[in-house]
Amino acid sequence: MSDPGPSGRFGRFGGRYVPESLITACEELEEAFRDAWDDPAFRAALSQTLELYAGRPTPVTPALRLSADLGVTLLLKREDLTHTGSHKINNVLGQALLARRMGKTRLLAETGAGQHGVATATAGALLGLGVTVFMGERDMERQQLNVFRMRLLGAEVVGVSSGSRTLKDACSEALRHWVAAADDAHYCIGSVMGPHPYPWMVREFQRVVGEEARGQCASLLPRAVPDVVVACVGGGSNAAGTFAGFVDTPARLVGVEPAGGAAVAGGEPGVLHGFHSYVLQDEDGQIQEAHSISAGLDYPGVGPEHAHLADTGRATYVSVTDDEAVAAVARLARTEGILPALESAHALAWVLKAAGTPDLPAGSTVLVTLSGRGDKDADQLARLI
Template sequence: MSEVKSKYLVDERGYFGKFGGAYIPEMLYPNVEELRRSYLEIMGSPAFKADFDHLLKDFVGRPTPLYFAGRLSETFGANIYLKREDLCHTGAHKVNNTVGQILLAQALGKKRVIAETGAGQHGVATATVCALMGIDCIIYMGEIDMARQKPNVERMKILGAEVRPATSGSKTLKDATNEAMRHWINNPQDTHYIIGSVVGPHPYPDMVARFQSVISEEIKWQLKEKEGKENPDHVFACVGGGSNAAGAYYHYLDAEEVNLVAVEASGLGNNTGKSAATTALGREGVLHGSRTLLMQTDDGQVVEPYSISAGLDYPGIGPFHAHLFDSGRGQFVGVTDEEAMNAGVLLSRLEGIIPAVESAHAISALGKVKLKETDIVVVNLSGRGDKDLETYIKWGKY
């Protein structure tokens, strides 16, 4: 992790512009404060860096390839590279963060790890590193998501994790997050909470973005090798909470000539009431410890989002992305279920890569941004489609 200074990153008070902060009840303060005080020092220590780099290389399988997608390039009329996070161990970029946080939990002397998960990818990535380190692991998952993502539930169990259903509220990701926070309140001293995205109270958004920043760090030197320059014209990434996007943008934030394209899930369409496109439908608010953009009623109650992709099915976005939206640094694009599924099939046919439905949203957005033939485009292919086989089968149009 090389140090980046940018006006788009967190300030000393834990804010990205006017977003972020730590809106937490006093019961969580000591846990979060312990992390805030120690995360930079721990992450900056040579021993931590050595362990992190070693695990990313030999356990996760980094660097992931930057692959020139020839037939996709022809189709969209630009030079398109895929950053192959789908080839990470466990099938998605999520493991970059869990490897980092498990080392942090060890350094803090924690005996147990908890995490929330929606589609189950972050849960699997967390259960994986807990198994690796021999640390107890409890994963909270919405009851409805557990039914939708049964194979991932079983994967977590095989890895030795306990999967606890979140039965409150809408029984999906945001409720799993609520339950994990409650667990942390009730077990403040021996437990580390591995949040899976760039959401939550400071320092989580910054910490998770730093762990994921390896993605753009690699893109820079890989692109230099292939194209003779570090900066592409566009970087595309899907945004639920926004961790893969944060990692893909991180080293390009101050390179204003690089267009950062954030792709949100529009579900059945932004006007249907069945969408998760936060920047299109949300307003400033506070959820899960940070001030950010949030889908909510006029009365400030959080709205249940919808997307075919469980990983994008979150009513907010991280404060990192709220700031990119607010400042105009990021270009935000919405992609519907149908567009995403079509793009998933398209990528499978053109390149022999079945993407995660989340990542298929990013592919679909290639058709929504004006591209020149000479443009160099990087799409962060955040995950593979194995977990989504059932979704593809139900979709059926292939």
């Protein structure tokens, strides 16, 4: 999980598949990111902002009661405790600072569950940048709280009525808008997807999650490194950031997809939103709709680096159902007093299912990244629990 180089390739995946009108914008962004990432002053400014504004470092919390129930040692990396309530703020603050360094005056973003949109609106308010967020109308209906938060923070929220009216369609609309607005606007992609340099850049901005967790686990565990590291995967940014901290250790890496949108397990290689990866598609190569109760995982593709990690066997990708994720929300809330986002609950659901089996034997240590908090899902959960 290092620099993919100018080609932006992770093995056979990745690349840059965009209209000619966006090639220059992507090249300029890559050059600007490389320059900033090599600049100690930029790195120091980002670290200070993450600490003083976003609330880093986030703790690793031992889930004592649930561990006793499951017969494994369960540790939770608490991204739900960041400002705005999810890991999205790490990447957005990095991209917003980069956009300002590039002289951009506006941020464009897509959002599914709304957390990336809220984080982008927050960063725009902090740095004095205009913000336009594209969001599928179906997601706006199930994430009304986050729509309100974005607008209160000063962002324009544009409903997308095409296709399934979810994250895939919001991404498509944001890319189309960027074509006409690239001179003054930066497209702040929310996950490890899109054309190069986005999958690499977003992973680097999220690497802080895994690097913090590795140091924290070293002080909590006798063997320093957990046996298994687990994170939910839609596009896969929280998982990429988490895995980056442990990829060079013996820890087993497990990404958990929604059963209705399992691109690694059920997809085929294809191109979507400017990158080559595993994508849900029919026999004619047409993109199929994903389904997940979680708006943030409702996406028919997966980040190209995850596709490469799956191909090489370094990470394993599994799936859980909507019902299993909802049950995991209730279980964590009632045993540990922590309300996770439906996205994060997918990772936890796999642990609940695997504990005591060969996949997660009794006595194992497992780290789960809680990518966000569940307040945003309260209306949905109230109808289900």
